[in-house]
Amino acid sequence: xxxxxxxxxxxxxxxxxxxxxxxxxxxxxxxxxxxxxxxxxxxxxxxxxxxxxxxxxxxxxxxxxxxxxxxxxxxxxxxxxxxxxxxxxxxxxxxxxxxxxxxxxxxxxxxxxxxxxxxxxxxxxxxxxxxxxxxxxxxxxxxxxxxxxxxxxxxxxxxxxxxxxxxxxxxxxxxxxxxxxxxxxxxxxxxxxxxxxxxxxxxxxxxxxxxxxxxxxxxxxxxxxxxxxxxxxxxxxxxxxxxxxxxx
Numbered sequence: 728x729x730x731x732x733x734x735x736x737x738x739x740x741x742x743x744x745x746x747x748x749x750x751x752x753x754x755x756x757x758x759x760x761x762x763x764x765x766x767x768x769x770x771x772x773x774x775x776x777x778x779x780x781x782x783x784x785x786x787x788x789x790x791x792x793x794x795x796x797x798x799x800x801x802x803x804x805x806x807x808x809x810x811x812x813x814x815x816x817x818x819x820x821x822x823x824x825x826x827x828x829x830x831x832x833x834x835x836x837x838x839x840x841x842x843x844x845x846x847x848x849x850x851x852x853x854x855x856x857x858x859x860x861x862x863x864x865x866x867x868x869x870x871x872x873x874x875x876x877x878x879x880x881x882x883x884x885x886x887x888x889x890x891x892x893x894x895x896x897x898x899x900x901x902x903x904x905x906x907x908x909x910x911x912x913x914x915x916x917x918x919x920x921x922x923x924x925x926x927x928x929x930x931x932x933x934x935x936x937x938x939x940x941x942x943x944x945x946x947x948x949x950x951x952x953x954x955x956x957x958x959x960x961x962x963x964x965x966x967x968x969x970x971x972x973x974x975x
Contacts, residue, residue, distance in 0.1 A: 728776045729832070729833075729834050729835075730776070730832045730833040730834065731773045731774075731775060731776050731778075732773075733754075733755060733758055733833050733834060733835060734758070734771070734773045734785070734788060734833045735772075735773035736748060736755040736758070736759070737755060737758040737759040737761075737762045737767075737769075737788050737833065738759070738762070738767075738769040738770070738771065738773065739755075739759070739769075739945065739949060740755065740756055740758075740759030740760070740763075740769075740944060740945070741759050741762060741763050741767065741768070741769030742769045742947070743944055743945055743946055743947045744945065744947050744948075744949035744950075745945040745946070745947060745948060745949040745950075745951050745952060745963055746945070746949050746950050746951040747950070747951030747954040747955075748951075750835065750882070750883050750884070751880065751881045751882060751883065751884065751934075751937065751938075752881070752937055752938065752940075752941040753838075753878060753881030753882050753937045754835040754838045754839065754881070754882035754883070755835070756937070756940065756941065756944075757791055757838055758788050758791060758833055758835075758838075759788075760791075761787045761788050761790065761791035762784075762785075762787050762788040764787060765784055765786060765787020765788070765790070766784045766787070767783060767784045767785065767787060767788065768783075770783070771783040771785070785833070788833045789830075789831060789832060789833055791838070835882055835883055838882050839879060839882040839883050839885070839886065841878075842875045842876075842878035842879040842881075842882060842886065842889075843875075843879050843886065843889050845871070845875040845878070846872055846875035846876050846878075846879055846889045846892075846893060847889065847892070849868050849869075849871040849872035849875055850868075850872050850892075850893050850896055852868040853865065853868035853869045853872055854896070854900070856868060857900075860918065861917070861921070866921075866925075869921065869922070869925045869926070870925045870929065872893060872925065872926060873925040873926050873927075873929040873930045873933075874929070874930070874933065875889075876889065876890055876893060876926065876930040877929070877930040877931075877932075877933035877934045877937075878933075880930065880934055881933070881934055881937045890930075893926065894926075897922050897926060901915075901918065901919060901922070904918055946962070946963060946964055947963060947964045947965050948960075948963045948964065948965035948966035948969070949963075952966055
């Protein structure tokens with residue numbers, strides 16, 4: 728059922744047809760982009776679960792999830808398993824099965840998991856650079872944490888939970904720095920500003936940019952028109968109100 732749902736939305740992006748959905752747009756945009764780059768033309772109707780794809784090239788939309796997860800999940804779980812005291816022989820068979828099962832369909836969840844695990848891994852790697860703050864590696868992992876937070880939130884709102892995790896880790900880190908009497912208040916202020924920049928402003932900017940691309944691409948009338956104002960509908964090609972002068 729979900730493949731029918733999100734595959735159809737991938738087609739909407741390829742056809743630039745406006746639609747409305749409860750989830751943020753990043754995951755569906757990536758599905759649509761993968762379909763476009765792999766030669767899918769956006770013509771499959773996705774009417775009901777189980778319909779045969781026949782000559783339609785659907786593998787790219789399935790593959791975007793598989794390639795992301797397989798390239799990241801092993802590395803992430805191997806690193807994180809050391810904190811759980813689990814051996815690789817215990818963790819990796821379950822990771823293999825989970826990757827293959829979850830990633831063989833057109834779903835948002837594998838893309839979401841990629842950003843969730845990426846955020847956790849980036850946070851842990853940034854913590855490991857605590858003895859050399861403001862170094863190139865420290866900035867890289869801190870910024871990458873912010874990018875992954877934006878990605879998780881941009882796929883599903885459940886990404887808020889990893890935002891909460893990183894937020895609690897940041898509060899603990901800053902509290903520990905504030906209690907360090909050898910650290911000046913000026914240096915503490917730099918630490919605070921760095922985290923505001925990379926973990927608040929950067930994710931907000933990227934999250935907003937995702938919606939900007941979403942509205943720029945979907946410029947044709949579609950099933951989502953009725954959820955928006957008449958003024959917005961007048962900007963959609965093919966809508967009955969297109970280019971109609973509407974009083975403010």
